[in-house]
Amino acid sequence: MNDWLAWLGAHETLLLCVGAATIVTVLPKVLPVTFLRGDCLPPLLRRWLDFVPVAVMAALVGPDVFIYNGRFDLSTDNLFLMVSIPTFLVAWKTKNYFVTIAAGIGLVILARWAGFA
Structure with a gap:
């Protein structure tokens, strides 16, 4: 002891x-x-909290989309920016995280297979 x-x-x-x-x-x-x-x-707070998952996802994905090869890049050479545009449309249409992520990953695979970046 x-x-x-x-x-x-x-x-x-x-x-x-x-x-x-x-x-x-x-x-x-x-x-x-x-x-x-x-x-x-209260309903207003519940409605406001509905935006939290979207804000967290944007904070996680934003740097990966806009920073390419170690620098801020808004050009068409940025693979992830180019892929994010149709992926955003998929997200808007389906409102489903799984489908959106699968579409984004699939588009990156397809773009790299096609020789983009």
């Missing part, structure tokens, strides 16, 4: 750091699920 207490005393800072990291990681995931259930939210 004394060894255990001695170890805890010697590693107090490490344990506090791990505990704080755990709290900081878990709270942002647990609190929204706990307190923001869809049935108790």
